[in-house]
Amino acid sequence: MSHFRHQLETNLIGSIQVVRAALPHLRKQGFGRILQLSTVGGQAAFPGSSLYHASKWGIEGFAESVMAEVAPFNIGVTIVEPGSARTNFRYQSSTLAPKIDAYEASPAIHARRIIEEAKALSLGDPAKMAAAMINSVDQNPAPKRIVLGSDAYSTIHKALTERLAELEQQKDLAFSTDFD
Template identity: 75%
Template structure:
């Protein structure tokens, strides 16, 4: 198994931590970012120079470019860039504060976009590489109480799907990862809640609030298994466009896509009716 060098945002917890642990244990090099300077001192003590660490706030765009440039400069070739850092913001859209909205978008969407943009010149210069963009089941299916979180994940999926076509000529693969619920600290550790508006107690949006406040629901996904699949995916050529992880993710995405396709098919005649007549005639001529 060839050793690789990985750049991973957010290795202090969750999937990022699990990925760093698995990669280091098998002998790969990891360049990881953390929010707090001492968050991975135990890994640094165990693996020494095999682990490169930098502090990074994903809302600080100049810092993203500086850290990426420094990592590629000091480590040389970096095979895989993992855009992992982010968090969940939950509550009805009306409940959210302007500050919460801005921070969620700056972290999950703009930060992820800028990380990819900062990495691409380096990946092109070295002749290729792989980008893993962490999304979620919530990047394809939407649930009440997650409007802004969904906005960032649906947004980053659209960005990543376009980028994967743009950079294919440069031997750069891009994969979107869509995990379902996993037993990390995402739900009860890093997730944020909007201030409560009593009017929404009768709304389906209140369900996610109850889950987070009660703290008793247990996710079915095994993060170690999910991360192993993410790691193994970078050996696939061409790179898979998307990877759904967890039965809950598969079922929710399948239901969402099936429903959207059925609704689209029902509008076929309506959609075609808005074309200029000559467009339809030209299409008919092409088929004859």
Template identity: 75%
Template structure:
């Protein structure tokens, strides 16, 4: 297998870390971004020049463009760009602070948008490449207590879906990854929660708060296997538009899409009734 070069945001933990470790172990080059360079010092010591690291907070938009430009300049062609950096913000919409809302959108949505935009001129110039956008089961369905997290993931899925058609003529493939729960630090370490409003104790939105407070729920997804599947997708041609990972994700997304299709079919007569009559 020919060596590839990957640009991955957020390689200090979670899927980003698993991907970086597996890619470096097989001999691929990784350009990774982290907010704290010390978090990947062990990888740098072990793999040396195979790992190119830059400090980056994806909420800092000028820095996103500067780091991407620098990576392509120093490494030459980059085969795969993985938009991975992000976190979860939970709690009822009313419970979240303005600052929390802004930071969630700036990280998960705007940060991913600008990473992809920054990469596109370089991918076009090298006549192709692959973009992989990390989403979630929550990019196709929605649970109470996750309104802002869902807003960012549904938003980035719409963006990536449209971009995939825009850049297909340039031999650039786009894949959206929708994992279910995985045993990473996402749930109990990186996730944030809004200040509590007692009135929501009787709301379904309180369920996610209990999960995060009690720390007793264990995800069934193996992040190493999921990372391997994401890596393998880069060799699929054409690029798969979406990849669902985890039996929980498959079941929840299947249920959500089936229900949405049934609701749409029930409205067919209404939808057609609002057209102008034929010929007018």
């Protein structure tokens, strides 16, 4: 349970608290920019990372709503969705939930192995990613999202394409449930 709480408190509640603390100051000065760090995992989900995705999808929903709420105050909000980056974060600061043997033969084990084996070389250059984020603050209007890394772009594109196709298949059902 502590792993569950830590994940949500760090990625979701902590991010919400930072934004809430900054907004009075940004409203008072009459402008500002919030960069909300998410991840490719805020748009696409991978087995073995369900709590992480819950926190990132949650923060993306929060940030999208805040975008509309603070626009009248000349405050822009941008969700940053990086893919993998060559930092020590994944291997030296990631914590894993206790292993459950029942998942040993499931796709969820892949995420655990990536972290435990610490061999995968990330594509993203963290310096280039940071520069892209910094450069984005001068864009007006603020971009709703910034996708960083070819892996993030490809994964998000695939996920959105699949979701849109699934939505289209539901159109007749969706419309059939309205009042006549």
